[in-house]
Amino acid sequence: MNDKNEFTPPKLGAGDIVHTLVKAGLGVPPFVGAAAMELFNLIIAPPIEKRRNAWMENIGRRLSELESSQVVVLESLRNNDAFINVVFQATQSAIRNNQREKIEALENAVINSALPDAPGEVYQQIYLALIDDLSTMHVRVLQETSGMIMNTDEQQFLSKVFTDFPQQKELYLHVWNDLLGKQLIHVVKNANHNLNISRTDLGHGFISFISRNDG
Numbered sequence: 001m002n003d004k005n006e007f008t009p010p011k012l013g014a015g016d017i018v019h020t021l022v023k024a025g026l027g028v029p030p031f032v033g034a035a036a037m038e039l040f041n042l043i044i045a046p047p048i049e050k051r052r053n054a055w056m057e058n059i060g061r062r063l064s065e066l067e068s069s070q071v072v073v074l075e076s077l078r079n080n081d082a083f084i085n086v087v088f089q090a091t092q093s094a095i096r097n098n099q100r101e102k103i104e105a106l107e108n109a110v111i112n113s114a115l116p117d118a119p120g121e122v123y124q125q126i127y128l129a130l131i132d133d134l135s136t137m138h139v140r141v142l143q144e145t146s147g148m149i150m151n152t153d154e155q156q157f158l159s160k161v162f163t164d165f166p167q168q169k170e171l172y173l174h175v176w177n178d179l180l181g182k183q184l185i186h187v188v189k190n191a192n193h194n195l196n197i198s199r200t201d202l203g204h205g206f207i208s209f210i211s212r213n214d215g
Helices: 014-025 034-068 081-095 100-114 121-133 136-144 154-161 169-181 201-209
Strands: 149-152 185-189 195-199
Touching: 034 081, 034 100, 081 100, 081 121, 100 121, 100 136, 100 201, 121 201, 136 154, 136 169, 136 201, 149 154, 154 169, 154 195, 169 185, 195 201
Parallel strands: none
Antiparallel strands: 149 195, 185 195
């Protein structure tokens, strides 16, 4: 029997692609000795496996939704080096993390890197590094500066954002100076010696990259 499809490999689904990439990105820990490995398998492996499985399931489901909506072609992602790099890095960060906000940001980063209008590869790498570097407090401040905030001062603005951390000026200033230093916010002193606060283009791009946008 001569079937022309006999040797045609099956089409990969979202779950296959994500599973392959995740396995490649997570190696066996470099412990030596049976006792150390047994301890690792007993204490560390179960939560890592749980996080990894939840991560693969969520990414696979969302990629399948994109394909069903004809936003992306999954087969083409296999040859998209920028997307594969994002999956590797985001997976490793997600496994290390238990903060829901960061995991959601990493999921959104993977999905947004698969979209046709994904930012350039250099920007993707910058944004991924920022997810690792910034706390949820940093992101909260950026989200609060979606438009120009006029005629305020930094202490007044930050105390409104951090209502659950009252009177912690050192914490406010640490977050504030980080965002300024990374050029994610722009501050101009006005004629009244107060501040006009806005996101920079880099700040806008970062928030867009970590926000949900399924095409």
